[in-house]
Amino acid sequence: MNILVTNDDGIDSPGIYALVHELRRIGNVMVVAPDRQQSAVGHALTVSSPLRAVQFHRNGEMFGYAVNGTPADCVKLGISSLLDIRPDIVVSGINHGANTSINILYSGTVSAATEAMMMGIPAIAVSLTSFSYDADMSAAAMFAKKIALQMPEMNIPAGTLLNVNVPTIPLEKVKGMRFTRLSKSMWEDKYEKRYDPMEREYYWIKGTYHAIDADGMTDDGALAEGYVSITPIHYEMTNDKVLERLRNSGVIPSVT
Amino acid sequence: MNILVTNDDGIDSPGIYALVHELRRIGNVMVVAPDRQQSAVGHALTVSSPLRAVQFHRNGEMFGYAVNGTPADCVKLGISSLLDIRPDIVVSGINHGANTSINILYSGTVSAATEAMMMGIPAIAVSLTSFSYDADMSAAAMFAKKIALQMPEMNIPAGTLLNVNVPTIPLEKVKGMRFTRLSKSMWEDKYEKRYDPMEREYYWIKGTYHAIDADGMTDDGALAEGYVSITPIHYEMTNDKVLERLRNSGVIPSVT
Numbered sequence: 001m002n003i004l005v006t007n008d009d010g011i012d013s014p015g016i017y018a019l020v021h022e023l024r025r026i027g028n029v030m031v032v033a034p035d036r037q038q039s040a041v042g043h044a045l046t047v048s049s050p051l052r053a054v055q056f057h058r059n060g061e062m063f064g065y066a067v068n069g070t071p072a073d074c075v076k077l078g079i080s081s082l083l084d085i086r087p088d089i090v091v092s093g094i095n096h097g098a099n100t101s102i103n104i105l106y107s108g109t110v111s112a113a114t115e116a117m118m119m120g121i122p123a124i125a126v127s128l129t130s131f132s133y134d135a136d137m138s139a140a141a142m143f144a145k146k147i148a149l150q151m152p153e154m155n156i157p158a159g160t161l162l163n164v165n166v167p168t169i170p171l172e173k174v175k176g177m178r179f180t181r182l183s184k185s186m187w188e189d190k191y192e193k194r195y196d197p198m199e200r201e202y203y204w205i206k207g208t209y210h211a212i213d214a215d216g217m218t219d220d221g222a223l224a225e226g227y228v229s230i231t232p233i234h235y236e237m238t239n240d241k242v243l244e245r246l247r248n249s250g251v252i253p254s255v256t
Numbered sequence: 257m258n259i260l261v262t263n264d265d266g267i268d269s270p271g272i273y274a275l276v277h278e279l280r281r282i283g284n285v286m287v288v289a290p291d292r293q294q295s296a297v298g299h300a301l302t303v304s305s306p307l308r309a310v311q312f313h314r315n316g317e318m319f320g321y322a323v324n325g326t327p328a329d330c331v332k333l334g335i336s337s338l339l340d341i342r343p344d345i346v347v348s349g350i351n352h353g354a355n356t357s358i359n360i361l362y363s364g365t366v367s368a369a370t371e372a373m374m375m376g377i378p379a380i381a382v383s384l385t386s387f388s389y390d391a392d393m394s395a396a397a398m399f400a401k402k403i404a405l406q407m408p409e410m411n412i413p414a415g416t417l418l419n420v421n422v423p424t425i426p427l428e429k430v431k432g433m434r435f436t437r438l439s440k441s442m443w444e445d446k447y448e449k450r451y452d453p454m455e456r457e458y459y460w461i462k463g464t465y466h467a468i469d470a471d472g473m474t475d476d477g478a479l480a481e482g483y484v485s486i487t488p489i490h491y492e493m494t495n496d497k498v499l500e501r502l503r504n505s506g507v508i509p510s511v512t
Binding site: 037039040041042043044045046047048050051052053072076077080081102104105106111150153156157160176177178179180181182189190191193194200201202203204205230231232233234235236237238239240242246247249251252 | 293295296297298299300301302303304306307308309328332333336337358360361362367370374406409410412413416432433434435436437438442445446447449450456457458459460461486487488489490491492493494495496498499502503505507508
């Protein structure tokens with residue numbers, strides 16, 4: 001199995017290292033990842049400036065390509081230009097911090113998997129609920145490996161990716177894996193207004209997460225109950241019901 | 257009607273100016289927009305650095321706030337901190353270049369409308385198919401105004417926004433407006449490999465758009481036939497069918 005690994009925390013993060021270490025047990029791992037932290041970049045693509053890719057070494061060996069771009073850039077550039085082999089699967093992560101609910105729209109980790117999916121390649125995004133840089137990533141890496149191995153059996157159709165979130169609890173306390181839907185939980189974002197040393201004001205975002213329908217069948221709910229959450233994600237963004245109603249409503253505005 | 261206008265081409269672009277000019281005829285227009293061009297930023301949010309907002313003047317009068325962030329930042333910061341009045345509607349645009357199909361995921365213009373939708377505010381994204389800086393934006397602005405005026409009548413539910421695309425043809429040749437679904441058209445992206453004056457290689461993205469199911473009932477198809485396209489967009493990203501099947505499949509991997 002040829003596996004492309006990327007992330008949004010940067011090629012030197014602990015999460016991608018743990019993931020690569022584990023996935024090397026089951027296949028040929030290639031790495032193309034951002035050269036620096038890219039949190040909350042969403043599905044951004046670099047179009048107005050050139051991209052560069054440099055070989056990044058770790059422990060004296062070639063670890064992968066570091067790209068001055070976003071996670072989506074890394075997948076696109078890696079597959080279409082940098083790599084000789086087309087990957088059989090793309091695994092993105094391990095992200096520091098959960099990626100759940102509609103908030104996956106903000107996620108660079110998920111966007112990398114989305115880009116792979118758009119290119120017709122099976123894809124998994126993996127996140128650990130802990131934001132700590134020192135968090136133990138080994139259990140999350142192990143789950144990522146298991147899911148990658150079982151993905152063929154899951155028979156995931158083209159246009160759908162798997163979004164995996166792992167709770168930050170000791171491996172022996174994890175109750176299992178659960179297939180879930182996205183919760184309807186939301187960030188309520190506020191901005192702190194501060195003043196710099198020149199007395200000029202600036203704003204810094206400070207969010208609070210509100211669990212809304214976090215029952216055990218949602219991603220947030222499963223995590224809270226101690227399960228690994230696996231959500232099949234697709235992008236069916238046309239609201240067909242509303243479309244149908246609008247077409248029959250006669251409210252289409254006239255041209256003039 | 258209190259209207260917040262934003263965009264992704266920057267507060268000094270012709271598109272936002274044409275839009276504001278037209279929307280002032282029907283309401284109180286507030287502007288919060290990026291201080292520079294933000295193409296293909298997707299649903300990015302600035303979390304790791306502070307945001308600043310400065311008053312931007314145009315023709316000797318206060319035009320709006322320029323923010324050193326993304327379109328989604330502008331909506332979030334504008335509504336939660338900068339503006340005294342909560343807008344009744346958010347209109348994002350007019351973008352230089354169409355935003356259709358799954359490629360709306362890359363669009364800063366659409367992401368601004370998405371952010372408003374997530375905050376519970378009716379939202380419209382407006383794009384003109386022309387990439388030309390000198391394109392005539394007046395027809396697109398006029399359509400945006402009409403749609404904003406008729407939006408209450410359309411009875412769009414919470415969680416859904418309207419994505420509007422306008423063909424670049426003279427107003428008298430526009431055949432009408434049409435409610436559409438997102439097409440399945442795709443960019444096929446390649447990278448040009450070039451060498452800088454130091455002989456170091458770099459890559460620049462160069463895409464080709466492939467119309468796949470561009471019949472007249474899709475956004476791309478309606479545009480090609482000379483119609484303004486209006487697509488109701490929501491973010492139902494859980495693949496429920498696959499979820500149901502997976503839950504009943506017995507392929508949930510074991511914990512150990």
